[in-house]
Amino acid sequence: MEVILRAAVDNLGHPGDIVTVAPGYGRNYLVPRGLAYAATPGNKKRIQQERQRLEAAEAARRTTAEGLAGRLEQVSLTFSARVGDEGKLFGSVTSTDIAHQLAEQGFTIEKRQVDLHEPIRTLGVYRVPIRLHADVKPEIKVWVIKA
Numbered sequence: 001m002e003v004i005l006r007a008a009v010d011n012l013g014h015p016g017d018i019v020t021v022a023p024g025y026g027r028n029y030l031v032p033r034g035l036a037y038a039a040t041p042g043n044k045k046r047i048q049q050e051r052q053r054l055e056a057a058e059a060a061r062r063t064t065a066e067g068l069a070g071r072l073e074q075v076s077l078t079f080s081a082r083v084g085d086e087g088k089l090f091g092s093v094t095s096t097d098i099a100h101q102l103a104e105q106g107f108t109i110e111k112r113q114v115d116l117h118e119p120i121r122t123l124g125v126y127r128v129p130i131r132l133h134a135d136v137k138p139e140i141k142v143w144v145i146k147a
Helices: 023-030 041-072 095-104
Strands: 002-005 018-020 036-038 076-081 088-093 120-122 124-129 139-146
Touching: 002 023, 002 041, 023 036, 036 041, 076 088, 076 095, 088 139, 095 139, 120 124, 120 139
Parallel strands: 076 139
Antiparallel strands: 002 018, 002 036, 088 120, 124 139
């Protein structure tokens, strides 16, 4: 199934791109969420007209994300946790914990933007990427120390 992207989708493309996807992915995920149109001749004409508007909006979002990324690169978060044998935590540090501590410092980051593949369960220093934009992913430093 061919679709025309209305928004940037990770590992797929940018707004205005015509891409081929599995029919179920396009029909059940991309189109209902407003991320894409079906690639019909009428929609191809419509997207050409919208492309300039989308590019301007995308450039503005990217500029905003780059400004925020510059500030986030300077951020260092510290979590103190109880530790058991071999430096393993009783519990873990999750993306929700990181988002809450960033909110306390004045950043509006949602937990789904924190690109933490699995919770942190040991002591140490970690570089955690934050997904602000499809092309802008700054990393913050997370320290997990013994309480």
